[in-house]
Amino acid sequence: MTETDRMLRDLRDIWRIRLLEEKVRDLRASGEIVGSVHLCIGQEAGPVGACDALRPTDALFVTYRGHGWAVARGVPVVGILAELLGRASGVNGGRGGSAYFSAPEYGFHGENSIVGAGAPLAVGAALAGRYDGTDRAAVCVFGDGAMNQGAVHESMNFAAAFDLPVVFVCENNGYSELTPIRDMVRHDVLAERARVYGLLGERIDGDDPAVVRERVADAVESAREGGGPVLLELMTARLVGHYIGDAEQYRAPGELERLAEVEPAARLGRALREAGVPDADIDAARADAAAEIDAAEAEALAATPADVETVRSHVHA
Secondary structure (H helix, E strand, O other), rough: OOOOHHHHHHHHHHHHHHHHHHHHHHHHHOOOOOOOOOOOOOOOOOEEEEEOOOOOOEEOOOOOOHHHHHHOOOHHHHHHHHHOOEEEEOOOOOOOOOHHEEEEHEEEEOOOOOOOOHHHHHHHHHHHHHHHOOOOOOOEEEEHHHOOHHHHHHHHHHHHHHOOEEEEEEEOEEEEOOHHHHHOOOOOOOOHHHHHOOOOOEEEEEHHHHHHHHHEEEHHHHHHHHHHOOEEEEEEEOOOOOOOOOOOOOOOOOOOHHHOOOOOHHHHHHHHOOOOOOOHHHHHHHHHHHHHHHHHHHHHHOOOOOOOOHOOOOOOO
């Protein structure tokens, strides 16, 4: 695959996530989707690059802002939409909704609404891989605010102490929910915390899928080969609120306009044009993604709603 071919593929995959999230936003506004929804618009390059570096047997754990990671991991878009719409054909039969769905057959071991709670789960998956013959690596994704959660620090310490193949991925979008991360910590280069636990740590450009792909691939293989866990801080930005309904009054004037100039789709489009790729090919990446998302929406909306009489099935306490 040539470099421009890969860039076009990355652009299409970014648009698949972006347009899915826009569709979810519209369906939530119309009432077809209910409940709390968190979108990853603007943060698509991270999952597109990172999931390329994983084996089918590797385990991925993400936050409640995880739709894009599921798409990048290969979970069918129609199954995701059906799940969010509460349809029986959803990946969890309509039970998981936006914040809790999982698809372990694709290596996607689910979202988590407890901030930082995916970290100990990822450590457990990596530890199990030492004994079940899978040679599994685990990737745990969380936001910058989760770096202040005790479970995340305990997980990093445990993974380091036992040289477990875990890659901790911090998506630093600049905000811990509604508060700038710089107001929450004295030193805001979060990757440097890795040194305390004996981990490798690095801050990278999280809006460039090629950079993310390369650094995650290196981190996963190093961890898998006994080099110990790695912390990668992906610098990115969300172009929407923390949740649907967020008034975003905390943003500085002109912030969203500035971010729109450097977000992943815009950056890749410019890079492709500079490389001489015709506008028709660049536009086709978005058009192909749009056709897929539109077809998935139609199929998911036509699916049978989940039977509310079975709502207590598969629930364990």
